[in-house]
Amino acid sequence: MKKLINEPGDYVDEMLDGMVAAHPKRVRRLDGTKVLVRADAPIDGKVGVVSGGGSGHEPTHAGYLGEGMLDGAAAGEVFTSPTADQLEEMVNACDGGEGVLCVVKNYEGDVMNFETAGEMAEMEEVEVAQVVVDDDVAVEDSLYTSGRRGVCGTIFVHKVAGAKAAAGGDLQEVTEVAEKVVDNVGTMGMALTSCITPEKGEPTFDLGEDEIELGIGIHGEPGVERTDVMSADEVAEHLTEQVLDDLELDDGDEVATIVNGMGGTPMSELYIVNRRVQEVLGDHGLETWDAWVGDYMTSLDMMGCSVTVLRLDDELKELLGAPADTLALKRMD
Amino acid sequence: MKKLINEPGDYVDEMLDGMVAAHPKRVRRLDGTKVLVRADAPIDGKVGVVSGGGSGHEPTHAGYLGEGMLDGAAAGEVFTSPTADQLEEMVNACDGGEGVLCVVKNYEGDVMNFETAGEMAEMEEVEVAQVVVDDDVAVEDSLYTSGRRGVCGTIFVHKVAGAKAAAGGDLQEVTEVAEKVVDNVGTMGMALTSCITPEKGEPTFDLGEDEIELGIGIHGEPGVERTDVMSADEVAEHLTEQVLDDLELDDGDEVATIVNGMGGTPMSELYIVNRRVQEVLGDHGLETWDAWVGDYMTSLDMMGCSVTVLRLDDELKELLGAPADTLALKRMD
Amino acid sequence: MADAEIQREAILAAIDNVAARIAEEKSYLTDLDSAIGDADHGANMNRGFQAVVEALDGDDAEEMGPDDLVKMVGKTIISNVGGAAGPLYGGSTMLASAELEGGITAETSVAFAETYLQKVQDRGKAEIGAKTMVDALVPAVHTYKKSIEQDDLPPLTALSKAVDACERGVRYTVPLRARKGRASYLDWRSVGHQDPGATSTLFILEELLETAEE
């Protein structure tokens, strides 16, 4: 393994220092924590929108700090949920008096730690709501399992909830619109290679030169199926069809899409995938209102991509299209 | 080699289609070429700013199409300069009557093809100026050699020249400010791994598990020196010191920096590098006015990074800070 | 030495042994987690127990009764481990520590074990058979309780039987299909792999036994 790191144990700490060094006017770090918040947090009279989770998904989470998206972002160790006490500090620091929405990806660790944090914050009289994102259509959903994972669709939740909060929505309204995204979004991913975590220093799983993994998550966990290498077009078709199967869209529906890179895949290849994704959507009679292509929710240096589709209505279009000025995602009027 | 591609020969073509499919309202492709231009090009009364070069550096070049940066971007085959006839078509399509500035990276192929294109366009009565960026401090500069390469500093040239053109500067003013950037910018890069081109399908150069290359360019060409693996801090120190040696800055100078990823390096690691880069600049008494961290000028899936430093004055600060709304780089007021 | 003092020393010794064992098994645990999870269980547990050792090294610890000491262990795990293991190990330890208010006896240790198991299941919602630490915990706790309450065995013997039961639980996770935790995403592909959290549970119990035997 070769990485641009110092001590693996300092990885997250130094990354956060590097982010603050790059954006000292936009973000600050809560003392003694791995939490970054907007420099101007808490914003009086605005619902706070916060997120967090393991590190290794950059620009998620702190990259989305800023106007129109997140107020706070908690970084756990690589692929490990942040601890409840730090999550609580974040919630408190982002409460401008109107309460705080926590956007949680559906992983047991994240859910349990955020739950505990919410309970702790409510003891401090902070109103806290939670929305749990579970957009990964690769995983079977059932009451008896942990359910689906939260993956790249989370970025749409950040964007929409953040815009609603910026527009003056109250905690219930912000929560409802976040839930609307969760109900209408699906994602499916694949990997050409495993990522390498700084601690382990070796690929989390082994993939042959002629194999790919379908239905991977974002933590280097193996996927739901291993198959022979496919062309970019076949990958695009497979991922898109799986998501569409799950969403059950109607002819003429408008959608927003993300072709997301897992970290090690060049942008050129993501565009090659997007080309076919958009063709497939067109074949299904869908209209793409907005198409994002890039690294939004990564898995360290993993090669691969995911396809996210969100069904839109007028409200979601307005919020998705609203201005945002964050470290990694900006949108003009 | 595993890549998200179809036929290697269709790589650039399909990537461009995928870009247009993602941003149909922002960019369009000139028929029968590999040139993308702003959807609203040419813009009457504005100096056109165009660039181009081999593909494989995404988001360079077409990612910088949009308000405040580029009007046209020509894509060659992977790592191969576009042909002169396509460059000429681009220049013509981006001339709003005030002439066109071509931002060229100093590679023989790019320079020769842009020269020819400029001669051809001038025969059509289009006023054409060129600025050749040669920011790579790793390469010896001399009259008897090809000189230094143009690398990531080029993005600062796009930004500044684009802002000047948007602000109504004439061709000479836009050219002069572009040249000011060229005179005040330096970059040095390194690689942990070689990239893999779609045509060759194997690493361009071999690097052992304990080796890195210093002074690499952006085409998978080997660097100027091979050394043992270094820590992120050592890499940051080495690259920054080399650039500072070249720029000969004064105590108290304000600078803008880019810690640029080569494509396969996770963003977290770039921030780890940035942390130390900013410390080193501080130790030299320099003030960072603006710090960019991310994938700006890549080399396919290469792991590694480069450090760019630009000496600023009031004019450059104003232009660098001016709004931009491109596919890959946005900046609010 | 006063009774409280002896118990304090025993807890500190146990923690040292557990921490050393986890450090030793760190990459083994991570390897197990690589196969069906995200390759961090060893690092998570090790970070947590190193922090516990440090925390117990402080002056505060000298004044504490066994319940407060154990509570501090739980809290330290909560705020240093994260992930799923943090709230499960740390939260349950913290909440169960109240059972030790009167010191560590055969009875209070049974109560602690039962509450600990209950809290793991409250939080994680995993039934037995979901291929989690619960599969190792349930037989261990049940065996310990029965050995003491029904069979009137001395605690040391009961603990030794619990460790055996726990080990069988760990082996039992191998052929199971995961329904909870990250391994559940792999569905059928999780069959044939041993659960990391069950395994670390066993290591901890083994070290408790080891300490008790000394």
Place this chain on the structure above:
Amino acid sequence: MADAEIQREAILAAIDNVAARIAEEKSYLTDLDSAIGDADHGANMNRGFQAVVEALDGDDAEEMGPDDLVKMVGKTIISNVGGAAGPLYGGSTMLASAELEGGITAETSVAFAETYLQKVQDRGKAEIGAKTMVDALVPAVHTYKKSIEQDDLPPLTALSKAVDACERGVRYTVPLRARKGRASYLDWRSVGHQDPGATSTLFILEELLETAEE
């Protein structure tokens, strides 16, 4: 067959042979370019000559004199190769084609060769010894010119001597330190590697000779 017709056929046959040879050597050229460049010279040259074969396959080609045919070859290379090789090979071919206006003779072929070399140097600014195609071209052109103009050798013999000289030029690039082209970025590390552009120049000349011998 008229004289013009014979020359046309000869040019087409030469192009076919060159294109086939380049296709065959594509990965060899790319390997040479990997060592001291950017691993695309084979793909670049092959893309160019495939396009040339297609272009000459069209109806237009049937009407053209040798000068216009060669000009079209140059233009096609310019608009399909890109990189450094595109303007150097294509531009120089295009500009030198004017020398063939009166058909291909011993004299015009010398003039073509000289102009071609001149244009490569005008555009690329490389002197001999910079480890580029110039190092292969200069000895080839000089030998060809002398063989014909001073030694009165028949063109075929002259060409054969030029190929030998060219080959020596190619070998000569190996120990040189590159001063032009991408290899120059490697500075001293370029020593010991053969220049790809010099090599493709040799392949082309070899095929011209091969065609002439047929």
